[in-house]
């Protein structure tokens with residue numbers, strides 16, 4: 001498999017602060033299976049095949065990039081994909097673009113109540129699902145497990161040793177964990193939380209080793225998938241000025257954070273930053289439906 005392209009970003013604030021910023025376009029790696037979700041699935045698919053499974057069963061919300069990617073992978077690699085989707089009300093309304101794509105790729109969508117969804121880690125509930133759908137390889141929400149972390153470590157290669165900092169957005173932390181595992185001595189890894197969760201850093205410290213990574217909890221814009229006119233404007237301007245499209249849930253917030261920290265002088269002059277574009281662009285269509293309903297400006301597609 002080929003590696004993702006890396007492009008340098010040229011913006012006045014970067015020049016002013018003497019900070020150099022590159023973006024690794026993991027979003028372009030694999031059409032339909034974008035960004036870190038391909039990395040997270042790679043070794044899981046191998047383990048599934050090694051275990052003799054034909055079916056992968058996983059969990060997600062209505063706009064989930066993970067659900068979208070698993071559905072695309074099912075078609076690409078020839079396994080049956082079952083998505084347990086939060087919200088039984090969705091079963092009777094038209095599918096949003098994310099779920100429509102997933103169904104078109106052949107995923108079976110199983111809508112469950114929020115109450116059932118909350119049981120997604122309980123062994124009894126998992127047994128119930130396996131009883132209903134037959135034997136399956138189980139993947140947790142967000143797709144993070146040790147195999148996923150191993151895949152995310154492959155985002156970095158030998159040629160990346162010259163970057164002082166590697167940045168990524170954080171949902172479950174699987175991507176951050178992979179980058180932290182792959183970082184070379186002296187390299188700092190910085191995650192930008194896409195959600196508002198007090199204690200997120202402490203819970204990540206429980207399982208991601210090392211003192212060479214940090215988490216910013218400042219740029220979540222009110223919480224997971226929350227967005228305002230300021231963030232929409234930032235994402236649209238960034239695209240106009242650099243040619244790089246960002247998604248509203250993860251990469252837009254990370255880049256906002258990196259540039260704000262640059263503006264504050266948080267990075268020493270001469271710092272070389274590599275930001276990982278983890279994908280998520282498929283979510284723009286669904287987000288624009290929500291923005292339109294609220295009368296907010298839309299994201300450029």
Ligand SMILES: *Cc1c(COP(=O)(O)O)cnc(C)c1O
Nearest residue numbers: 065171172173174175250278280
């Ligand atoms: C899922 C996702 C993330 C979060 O990755 P984690 O490994 O769960 O932290 C970041 N960016 C995008 C675009 C994603 O789809």
